[in-house]
Amino acid sequence: MKRILTATLLLALVAGAQAQPLRRSEITKHSVQSAILGEEVAYNLYLPVGYDAATPERYPVIYLLHGLYGTYADWETAGHMQDVVDELIASGECQPVIIVTPNAGDPDVHNNWNGYFNMPGRNYEDFFFQEFIPAVESTWKIQGDKSHRSIMGLSMGGGGCTVYAQRHPELFSSCYNMSGWLDEPELDPDMPKDKLYLVCQAIHEHNAIGFVSNADDATLEKLRTVKWFIDCGDDDDLIEQALRLFLAMWEKDVPSELRVRNGEHNWEYWHTALRLALPFASRNFGR
C-alpha cells in the first residue's frame, strides 16, 4: 500500500515537473492510434524552450515529412534537426515552434505500405487529415489555424507536402518542398504489387505538376493563399520535376519561391534546406 502511495506521489511530482516551462528544447517520441489504418503511427515531437503545458500560450506547428524507406526519426538522426531548430530559434530567425514528424513507412519494413497517399488497403491521407492532425493539435499546445500551420518534407515527403497543401490550401500557410518526388509515369498493371510499385502508382495518381496545370480558376485562387517554396539540388535526378512544377505554377500565376543550389539527393542538401525552410515558414506565420 505504502509502495503504491509512493508511486502515486512520484507520478504527481513527475507531472508537476512536466508542467514547468522547458529549459531546453526536447524531441520525444509519441504515437497516434489510427482506426483508419488499424495501427499505431509513431511521430517525433520537437518542443521549444519555454513550452509549458500549464500556461495558455500556444505555438505554430510545422509538419515535417520524411522520404521513401525513411521513418519519423530521420529528421532527428540524419537531419540533426534539434541543433538546427535550436539555433534558428535562438537567433530569432525562426519563432518558437512545435515540429511534428509523422511516420509514413511501416514498423515492419517488409510489408507493402509506404507513402503519404491513399492506396488500396491503406488510406494514409485520410488518416493524416482525419485522425493525425486532430490528435496532435488537441494533445499539444498548438494554435491550430491555417495561418500558424506549415508543412514541409524531403523527396517522397516533398511530394507529400506539396500534394497535401494543394488539396488542402485552407489548412496551411506555407509549404516547403525539398527535392520533391512529384510525378511518376504509370506502371505496367501486371507487375507484382510490391511496396515500390504501390508508392509509384500513388504518386502517379497524385501528380503534383498536373494538379496545377489542370486546376480551374477557383482552385488556382485557393493555391495562391499558400506561400510555396521549391528547393532542389542541380545534381538531383528530381531537379527536372522541381523545375516543371515551378514552370506550371509560373504559367498559372501561382507565385512560388524557387531555389536551386549545388547538390544532390542527400542529407547534405536537406540539412541545409532546413535552415532556409524554417525561417520561411516562420516569416509566413500569422500573415
Next chain:
Amino acid sequence: MKRILTATLLLALVAGAQAQPLRRSEITKHSVQSAILGEEVAYNLYLPVGYDAATPERYPVIYLLHGLYGTYADWETAGHMQDVVDELIASGECQPVIIVTPNAGDPDVHNNWNGYFNMPGRNYEDFFFQEFIPAVESTWKIQGDKSHRSIMGLSMGGGGCTVYAQRHPELFSSCYNMSGWLDEPELDPDMPKDKLYLVCQAIHEHNAIGFVSNADDATLEKLRTVKWFIDCGDDDDLIEQALRLFLAMWEKDVPSELRVRNGEHNWEYWHTALRLALPFASRNFGR
C-alpha cells in the same frame, strides 16, 4: 630647354615604370578599330596585380558582356568588378586573370544598333570573333587557348555569351550565363525597325534554347566540352527561359550547373553572381 629635357626624361621614367609589374590591379579603357563595323569599339580591361608586359608570363582571359542599353563600363561602375575581382584573386578563389568587357551598344544611343549578333547592316558577331578576340589577345599577355578562355555576361549578354559558346565551343572552356535573354518570339515584320525591334529579331534568330533542342549528335558532343553555368533569380521575368534552357540541356545530356537564387533582374543579382562566376571560370581553366 632644360625644362623640356627634364619632361622628356620624366616621360621615359614613367614609361619605364609602366613596364614594371603592376602593384595594384587596374581597369583601363581601350578600343579596337573595326573594319567590319566601320567604327571603333571600346572595351574596359582589368589587369591583375603582377601583370608585367616585359615578362613572358601570360594569363587566362574572361570576356564579360553587358546588357541591353548598357555599355562596356557597366561592370566597373554598377558591378563594382574591381573590388570583387581583387578580393577573389587575393583569397585564391580566382586565379590571376585578365577581364575584357567589350561594348555592344553604341556610342550614339539614338541609333539602331545593339546586341551581340549579326544584323542587317551590323555584323557584331563577325567583328567579335574575327577582329575583337584576335586584337585583344595579341595586344595583352593572354594565353589565348580554349582551356584558358571563358565567357560570361548578364541579360542580353547572358544570351550573348551562351550563343557565342554554343556556336564556338572550340574557343571557350566555360560559359556563365546570368539572367540570360535567351529567346524571343518573332515580331511583326511590319513594325518600325527600331533598335529594340532589331535586337529582338536577332535574339529570335539566335534562340539559345532551340539551338540545344535541335542540335545533332556531333554538335552536342562539342557542347559537352564546355562547362556551362546558368544563374537566374526566381523573381526575374527571364527565369522561365533559364529553366527551359537547363531542361533542354538536361534532355540532351549536356551537363550544366544551375543556380536559382532569390532575386530580380538587377545589379544586386549580378554583383553577387560575379562572386560565383569568377571562381567557376577559374576552376575550369586548364582542365
Next chain:
Amino acid sequence: MKRILTATLLLALVAGAQAQPLRRSEITKHSVQSAILGEEVAYNLYLPVGYDAATPERYPVIYLLHGLYGTYADWETAGHMQDVVDELIASGECQPVIIVTPNAGDPDVHNNWNGYFNMPGRNYEDFFFQEFIPAVESTWKIQGDKSHRSIMGLSMGGGGCTVYAQRHPELFSSCYNMSGWLDEPELDPDMPKDKLYLVCQAIHEHNAIGFVSNADDATLEKLRTVKWFIDCGDDDDLIEQALRLFLAMWEKDVPSELRVRNGEHNWEYWHTALRLALPFASRNFGR
C-alpha cells in the same frame, strides 16, 4: 482669382495624391534646421511600400550612419540601399521600416567639422538627440519607442552608433556596428586643429571599448537591454578594435553577436553587411 483657386485645387490634389499609400518604396532628401549647429542638416529618408501619411499606421525606424568624408547620400549611391531594403522587405526578412541617414560631414568639405560627437564649437551629439530624432520622428509616421528604434553605421558611423547606443541604451533596441572606428590614441595637442585632428580627438574622448571596460554595474545592466552586433572584415585595419570591443563586452557579460567575414574596409563589405543588419534589427523590434 480663378488662377488662385486652380492652384489651391491642384495643391489639394497633390496632397491627396501624397496621402495615398506608396506603391513603390522611395528615397527622398530632407533636412532639419539645427539651432545647436546653426545650420541645416540633410538626411535621406527611405519609406517602404504602403507608407501612407493619411493612416494611423506607424513604422519602426533605423538610423543608418555614414563614414568619414562621407555624406548622408552614401548609403543610397554606394550602398545601393534601396534595392537591398526592398528585397529584404519583400521576402519578409525585414519588416517594413523607415530608414534615416543623417549627414555628419559638412556641406563645405573644406571646413573643420566631421563626425558624430560634440567637439569644441560643434555639438553634433546634442543636435542628434535634442533636435534630429525629435524632428524626424514627429514628421514621419515612426513608432518612436526604444523597442522600435535601431541604429547602425559603418566605420566612423560604426563608432558613432556604438557610442550613441552606449550612452543612450534607453533609446535603441539594437545597434549594428560595421567596421567601426571605436578608439583612437590621444593626439599631440600642438598639432594644427584640422578636420581629421578634431574627429580623432573626439573619437579618443568617446572610446567605445573603454566605455565598456570602465562601466559600473548599473551601466552594464542598461547595456544588456540593447541587442549588439559587431561585424568587421578580417582584412580591415579596424578588425583589432572590433575584437577588443567584443572581448571587453564578453569580459563584462554584455552579450553581443560577432561576425568576422572575409573582407576589407570597403563598400563590398558594407553592402553585404546591410543584408545581415536589417534582418537583425527587424527581429529585435518589439521584443
Next chain:
Amino acid sequence: MKRILTATLLLALVAGAQAQPLRRSEITKHSVQSAILGEEVAYNLYLPVGYDAATPERYPVIYLLHGLYGTYADWETAGHMQDVVDELIASGECQPVIIVTPNAGDPDVHNNWNGYFNMPGRNYEDFFFQEFIPAVESTWKIQGDKSHRSIMGLSMGGGGCTVYAQRHPELFSSCYNMSGWLDEPELDPDMPKDKLYLVCQAIHEHNAIGFVSNADDATLEKLRTVKWFIDCGDDDDLIEQALRLFLAMWEKDVPSELRVRNGEHNWEYWHTALRLALPFASRNFGR
C-alpha cells in the same frame, strides 16, 4: 585442392580489382603500430575517386583531428565528411586529396590518455611526427612535401593542429583551426591526475597564444610560411581564445584568416567549417 586454387585465384582477382582506379571515394579504417606509445593507433583514410595504387600519381594530404572524448571516426560519422569532400572535389572547389584522421583518444575510454601532446608516459606528439606521418605517407600515394600537406582540426584538435604547425612550420602549407582549445590555466598539482587533468596540463604547456607572443624573429619568419585560418562561433566559450590568438598574430605581423560565424561548439559548426577548410587547404597546395 581445387578449392584452395580457386580461393587463391579469387584473392588475385580481388587484388587486381583493388589496383584499379577508384570509381567512388572511400573511407576505410587502418592503423599504425607505435613503438613510442606501445599500442596500435587507428585512423580513417579518405581516398578520392580515381585513386590508383598502380599508377605514379600522388595526392596532397590533409590531417584532420578530432576533439576531446572523440575518436578517429567522428569526422566520418558526426561530420559527414565523405559527402562534403565528394561534393567539393566534384565541383572543383577542392582538388582530389587524401584525408587522414588519426585517433588521439584511446580505445579504452577509462584510462588516462587523451590529446595530441607529449605527456608523462605518453608521447603522442613524438609518435605523430616520428611514426605516424612517415608510416601513412609511405603507405599511400601521398606527395609528402610541405607544399602539399595541410593540417586541421576541431576543439582539442584545433589546438592540436595549431601547435603542430607552430612547432613544425616546415611541414605544413596551411593550418585550419576550428573552435580551437588553445590555452588553459595551470591546474593545482595536487589534484588527481585523471584524464582531463592531464590534457589540461598538456594544453597549458603548449599554449598556442603564448607561443606567438613569445616567438623570436626567426620563429615568426617561419610561421609566416604557413597559411593560417582561425574559425570559431561567436556563441562558443572558446571564442575568446580564438580572438586572442588572432590578435597575437596580428601584433606580430603573422597573417591569418579569421572567420567568426554564428554558432556554438558543436557539429553544426564543424560540419559547415569543413566546407570552408577544404577549399582553403586546396587553394594553398603547391603555392
